[in-house]
Amino acid sequence: MTFRIRAATDADLQHLYEMAKLTGGGFTNLPPDRRSLKAKLDRSHTAFARTEGPVIDELFVLVLENTRTGEVRGTCQLFTQVGEQHPFYSYRLGTLTQHSRELGRTFRAEMLTLTTDLEGSSEVGGLFLHPGERAGGLGLLLARSRYLFIAAHRPRFADRILAELRGVIDEAGGSPFWDGLAGRFFGMNFQDADQFNAINGHQFIADLMPKHPIYTAMLSDGARAAIGLPHPSGRAAMRMLEHEGFRYEGYLDIFDGGPTMTARTDQVTSVRGAAEARVVAIDGMNDGGGDDELVASGRLAAFRCAFGRVREVADGVLLSPDCAAALGVEAGDSVMRVGRW
Missing domain, CATH: 2.40.40.20 (Barwin-like endoglucanases)
Structure with missing residues (x-):
């Protein structure tokens, strides 16, 4: 076996940057921006250097290395506690039931509610495998190595864990969900908003996003159809998460409407096993x-x-x-x- 997972170092910056340019957009945790990637590596170094202590907001960056050539061909990330420094926003898809006695009818309306329910959770994310290596189970190695890392450092992670899957992106690189909802309030297209979020964080969402519930019936057909659907390239990742015990419980990414999967950390199959x-x-x-x-x-x-x-x-x-x-x-x-x- 010529591949292994290891901690990322500063020498991996160029490899990470080259992979980031291949993501095709909507990949917030791996932006094609050197400064942002270097900041991630700096955070990761700090996390690796802390040997003990309580759960705090940290980031670990791992890479997939070809031990024969020294090339980095994939990466993944672990966030120990989201929402500690900035609010961690999601949409929660729910139903409001109302009954009219006069009409003798019951109405059920789907609603999207902005929430910070998932604050304090750990997160697995930032998984990217170079297109030239998508064989031999290397995606599986990248994904499941994170759970072995958690098992080996269990006190550093929260009791609940989440994974955000990239949502539907059209051929032009846009997001039907963003265009039908948030884009109307921000005056930015999806690519600009996604890049801004990746580089500067999402405090701008707290500043500008309306806090009242959104009735899905008021959205465009394209936006409604994208709710809770993963990007086609993420379907295998969703099945893998389900195999690990993650479930979709109505939480959505606020940018592209992709599903957010959640699980109890100790019940994740690879952690428990x-x-x-x-x-x-x-x-x-x-x-x-x-x-x-x-x-x-x-x-x-x-x-x-x-x-x-x-x-x-x-x-x-x-x-x-x-x-x-x-x-x-x-x-x-x-x-x-x-x-x-």
Whole structure:
């Protein structure tokens, strides 16, 4: 296995910038702006350097590295507590039921309500895999490595966790949801608003967004149709989140209407299933034994994660040589592992 997950460093800035230019818009956590990306790396360095303490608003940036070439081919992020420094806004889709006795009719109206219900949650986001690497399960490695990181650093994360999926973006790079709702109040197209948010934060939403509920019947057909739908490229990510135990409970991204998935952190499949074990020996398992798993080692900036072949023995596990090399572990070291789907 020539790929591993590791902590991002300043040397990765150019790689991150080049990947950010490939996202196609609507990817707030990976803006094609060097200054913003450098600020993310600085926040991440600070988080990796803090060894203990309570849950606070921190950001960890991880990257997918080809250990043979040294190239960075993907990235993902973990936010430990959203909404601490600035309000974390979502729309909540709900229903208002009203009954008219005179007409003998009941009316049910869908409404979008601006809310900060999810403040204080942790977030997994910023996942991007280079288009040239979308094979071999590397997206799975990127996504699930975050849960092994959480399991290894559980006190640093909240009891609830969320994931925002990018919503529907049209061929011109616009958002039908934004055009039908928020764009009418901000006088900005989606691309400009999305870029401004990625670089400057979303306090402008608190300043300008109307606080009263929005009846969906008043929106355009295109805006209504986009509510709660992921971007076509995000459907696999949504299925992966559902497999991990995340659910869509009516929360939407306020920019593009994409679904926000939520779960209890300790009930996330890969967090709950993660187990620590001692490496008894590095073994090629030429007899075909063992299972394919995700394996992680190290803490904070020393964290590494890779696919590997693992076999349980009486006092620990045998680990395949390629995985041991990617993680930098030897016999006697401890690793955290979870089964590969």
